Amino acid sequence: MNPRTLMALNDARRDKRPVVLATWLDTGDETLIAPGEAPGAAIAEAVAEAFASDRSASVEIGGRPLFLHVFNPPPRLIVVGAVHIAEPLAALARAVGYAVTVIDPRRAYADTERFPGAVLLDAWPDDALAELRPDRRTAVVTLTHDPKIDDPALRFALSAPVFHIGALGSKRTHARRIERLKEAGFPDGAVARVKGPVGLDIGAKTAAEIALSIMAEVVAAQRGKLA
Amino acid sequence: MAESGLNDDALETAEAWIGEGRRVALATVTHTWGSSPRPVGSQLVVREDGAFRGSVSGGCIEGAVIGEARAAIGDGRARTLEFSVSNERAWEVGLTCGGTVRVFVSRVG
Secondary structure: OOHHHHHHHHHHHHOOOOEEEEEEOOOOOEEEEOOOOOOOHHHHHHHHHHHHHOOOEEEEEOOEEEEEEEEOOOOEEEEEOOOOOHHHHHHHHHHHOOEEEEEOOOHHHOOHHHOOOOEEEOOOHHHHHHHHOOOOOEEEEEOOOOHHHHHHHHHHHHOOOOOEEEEOOOHHHHHHHHHHHHHOOOOHHHHOOEEOOOOOOOOOOOHHHHHHHHHHHHHHHHOOOOO | OOOOOOOOOHHHHHHHHHHOOOOEEEEEEEEEEOOOOOOOOOEEEEEOOOOEEEOOOOOOOHHHHHHHHHHHHHHOOOEEEEEEOOOHHHHHHOOOOOOEEEEEEEEEO
């Protein structure tokens, strides 16, 4: 491997730019490919597939073995509500490799020391989300139970290609939430994307256990294993 | 998915070691079959003195891979290694975790 390729690859990773390292396994020659920049149709198709599936793979191009190593930026978890559960959730998400942003417009919660390694935004969720531009590698979880704060976030998330939307709250709270979203004009199919109560059923009781159940659900959704 | 931000990042370590004037090789899992413990894309960086960071198997074949990586640092030839439970060498190196992995090894520089 050319040392310059290594530096360029690490630069891309530090800047959170997606890139594929394509290596011909027979000669060891390699090149970095950004999305939409592949040389030739056959390679372009394989590279696009690698980016989309987030899976590195060996492919054969013109009878030669080519290894496509995908370096996508880390997936993002956007947490709405800097409440107690948000602390272990942010920590767990970070350990799993997620980039974490916590949004809460309430000044009292805006204490960055509670969220080491995460970005804390003191803003209304819809404004913050417009700035963050959640994509298909982003999950959004609301934790406040307060429609004033959660609902704008959910409405924004439903209009974005995020891979998971979860909302904390009892089944009754969730039923009312679904009604409000429908009244806001979202069709049944759309509101079904909001998972509530958020989290896999592992009998979680404590804040850390609930955070674990939420994070497990987010990982399952990202890995395509959520029923 | 991108590897998590833990401090065993092989590529960051490779860059740091090269910056210190060391000679290094990278080993990358390029193919797996069966119950291999580390996914495709897992990486190990090896220094000429045998120091390493990262992992390609969770410990089963690291010894053999490090040996080949040091050989690659010496002769500059990229190579592909294959280990499986049906492979005598794998038993020798202790791939008791099962499955088959293919590992590409190349010198940086």
